[in-house]
Amino acid sequence: MIRLIEDSDPSAFEMLKLLYPHSGNAFIIGITGPPGVGKSTLIDALILEFRKLDIKIAVIAVDPTSPISGGAILGDRLRMQRHATDEKVFIRSMASRGQKGGLSRATKDAAIVLDAMGYEIIIIETVGAGQGEFEVATIAHSTGIINIPGTGDGIQTVKAGILETGDVFIVNKSDKPDADELVHHLTRMISMRKPFKTNLAKTNWTARVLKTIARDGTGVKELADTFLSHFDFMKKNSLLDQKRKKIEKSYFTSLLKDLILKKVLLFAETSGEYMEVLNKIQSREMDPLSAAELVVNNICVLKSNN
Amino acid sequence: MIRLIEDSDPSAFEMLKLLYPHSGNAFIIGITGPPGVGKSTLIDALILEFRKLDIKIAVIAVDPTSPISGGAILGDRLRMQRHATDEKVFIRSMASRGQKGGLSRATKDAAIVLDAMGYEIIIIETVGAGQGEFEVATIAHSTGIINIPGTGDGIQTVKAGILETGDVFIVNKSDKPDADELVHHLTRMISMRKPFKTNLAKTNWTARVLKTIARDGTGVKELADTFLSHFDFMKKNSLLDQKRKKIEKSYFTSLLKDLILKKVLLFAETSGEYMEVLNKIQSREMDPLSAAELVVNNICVLKSNN
Numbered sequence: 001m002i003r004l005i006e007d008s009d010p011s012a013f014e015m016l017k018l019l020y021p022h023s024g025n026a027f028i029i030g031i032t033g034p035p036g037v038g039k040s041t042l043i044d045a046l047i048l049e050f051r052k053l054d055i056k057i058a059v060i061a062v063d064p065t066s067p068i069s070g071g072a073i074l075g076d077r078l079r080m081q082r083h084a085t086d087e088k089v090f091i092r093s094m095a096s097r098g099q100k101g102g103l104s105r106a107t108k109d110a111a112i113v114l115d116a117m118g119y120e121i122i123i124i125e126t127v128g129a130g131q132g133e134f135e136v137a138t139i140a141h142s143t144g145i146i147n148i149p150g151t152g153d154g155i156q157t158v159k160a161g162i163l164e165t166g167d168v169f170i171v172n173k174s175d176k177p178d179a180d181e182l183v184h185h186l187t188r189m190i191s192m193r194k195p196f197k198t199n200l201a202k203t204n205w206t207a208r209v210l211k212t213i214a215r216d217g218t219g220v221k222e223l224a225d226t227f228l229s230h231f232d233f234m235k236k237n238s239l240l241d242q243k244r245k246k247i248e249k250s251y252f253t254s255l256l257k258d259l260i261l262k263k264v265l266l267f268a269e270t271s272g273e274y275m276e277v278l279n280k281i282q283s284r285e286m287d288p289l290s291a292a293e294l295v296v297n298n299i300c301v302l303k304s305n306n
Numbered sequence: 307m308i309r310l311i312e313d314s315d316p317s318a319f320e321m322l323k324l325l326y327p328h329s330g331n332a333f334i335i336g337i338t339g340p341p342g343v344g345k346s347t348l349i350d351a352l353i354l355e356f357r358k359l360d361i362k363i364a365v366i367a368v369d370p371t372s373p374i375s376g377g378a379i380l381g382d383r384l385r386m387q388r389h390a391t392d393e394k395v396f397i398r399s400m401a402s403r404g405q406k407g408g409l410s411r412a413t414k415d416a417a418i419v420l421d422a423m424g425y426e427i428i429i430i431e432t433v434g435a436g437q438g439e440f441e442v443a444t445i446a447h448s449t450g451i452i453n454i455p456g457t458g459d460g461i462q463t464v465k466a467g468i469l470e471t472g473d474v475f476i477v478n479k480s481d482k483p484d485a486d487e488l489v490h491h492l493t494r495m496i497s498m499r500k501p502f503k504t505n506l507a508k509t510n511w512t513a514r515v516l517k518t519i520a521r522d523g524t525g526v527k528e529l530a531d532t533f534l535s536h537f538d539f540m541k542k543n544s545l546l547d548q549k550r551k552k553i554e555k556s557y558f559t560s561l562l563k564d565l566i567l568k569k570v571l572l573f574a575e576t577s578g579e580y581m582e583v584l585n586k587i588q589s590r591e592m593d594p595l596s597a598a599e600l601v602v603n604n605i606c607v608l609k610s611n612n
Contacts, residue, residue: 016595024590256574282554284330301608
């Protein structure tokens with residue numbers, strides 16, 4: 001099913017319609033951070049902790065692999081091999097097939113499948129670099145952001161838009177010298193966050209900062225507990241329901257965009273005008289902006305009567 | 307003008323139509339790499355080298371800032387301050403205003419403005435994490451990818467899709483212990499690249515690997531020369547013309563998508579059906595996939611006669 005999703009196979013769309021009503025129970029955790037901070041090792045250790053509580057868990061590793069070769073490199077997944085025989089653990093890489101928005105859509109689709117299958121926790125691992133993080137926050141109920149001491153300066157951290165989207169900040173490789181400095185830095189930044197525009201200030205979750213050493217498991221139990229308590233907190237304060245509605249709206253809008261673009265681009269490209277206009281651009285008879293406007297003006301949109 | 311572009315001001319679109327015919331002369335270089343590798347410091351040193359050749363140069367730093375707060379943090383730009391009084395140097399950050407595809411479009415738009423203004427070299431700085439790189443490769447004629455020794459393992463490097471899009475690989479902070487290992491690693495990877503599907507194998511540029519220490523300028527002259535010789539190489543082998551056509555096509559397609567989505571989403575959202583259907587999704591009467599299909603099926607597309 002996930003392979004069909006990756007391939008944008010039309011049957012996946014039909015199957016998702018049937019599965020969707022059975023989804024909506026899983027706790028979806030986004031884990032993000034730049035390359036080299038130990039995301040896979042940490043998730044491997046997290047799986048172990050959640051399994052101690054007999055939680056059925058799935059991991060979707062979103063691989064920003066080459067959009068050109070289209071191949072997924074599975075090196076990281078090897079590190080999670082030890083769970084291969086545990087039937088309550090599912091680990092899968094999702095590779096980009098070139099379309100950018102597509103990977104985010106496909107990840108959400110895959111999460112629906114796993115949710116409907118009864119996985120209680122679904123971890124979505126992404127490389128965080130600003131926009132990547134924003135995407136995971138539109139799918140996940142809780143977002144954990146991993147940093148390690150001694151890479152870049154404070155400014156770099158803020159740049160990545162880390163501050164606004166994180167619920168749990170993880171300082172991994174915390175046996176390194178500057179770990180406490182990073183904890184201090186993150187804590188100070190969290191304290192400067194603008195409160196949500198709501199009167200229910202009491203019901204806001206204050207982001208946590210935790211130290212871990214993924215390699216030997218230090219701090220990972222606390223991390224697992226923190227995610228679970230964030231889930232409880234959201235349930236008790238009806239924040240979970242709000243978040244689910246937001247995720248559904250953004251999913252609906254992305255589906256709508258995909259379907260509209262598919263329909264109208266197909267129309268534009270087959271009308272012959274597209275190629276004609278592209279030739280005029282490349283021979284410099286026309287600029288691309290006027291050309292795009294011309295094509296779109298010549299399309300008229302109507303509400304159908306049936 | 308660039309501010310109007312960032313704000314998606316309609317007048318920017320009209321002005322770009324007029325400017326476009328005056329663009330097409332600049333050499334556009336993409337510089338990409340993860341946070342902390344010294345991109346800004348290296349670009350600062352590159353500016354110095356290009357200025358020695360009296361080249362008029364512009365830098366667009368694409369900031370993947372928070373899509374929520376929308377604020378651009380200008381810390382990195384401060385490092386390039388020393389060029390502030392040089393009127394042949396222009397440095398500008400572009401911030402994301404939330405829309406993802408938007409930043410790539412806006413960067414291309416800004417490059418057209420600077421190109422039409424007569425900047426001979428335009429450097430586009432982005433944080434490279436797979437998809438980011440892919441985007442810069444759809445705008446730039448030459449792409450430089452920065453790495454530093456001792457972060458992550460070989461697998462991480464491949465993961466970022468680095469291999470296929472890079473023309474020049476830069477090992478910065480090359481006074482660090484593992485620099486030669488990284489050079490060796492990158493060189494081996496380049497030698498394994500699939501050749502382009504063309505009979506003109508002789509006309510392919512072989513990616514270079516260069517060591518730099520941006521902080522003190524070591525290797526930066528060689529880097530500047532390498533970019534310039536890549537430009538010459540492309541001109542001599544009519545690769546530049548091919549690349550320009552590819553960039554124009556991708557720009558036209560992105561404009562087309564933007565305009566179509568704007569037109570049709572506006573129609574869908576104002577037709578009342580959007581809200582009605584969204585309510586049904588959130589009350590679980592309908593799944594988002596069937597709902598999106600319903601809305602799009604009710605839209606009919608026609609070629610207008612005028």
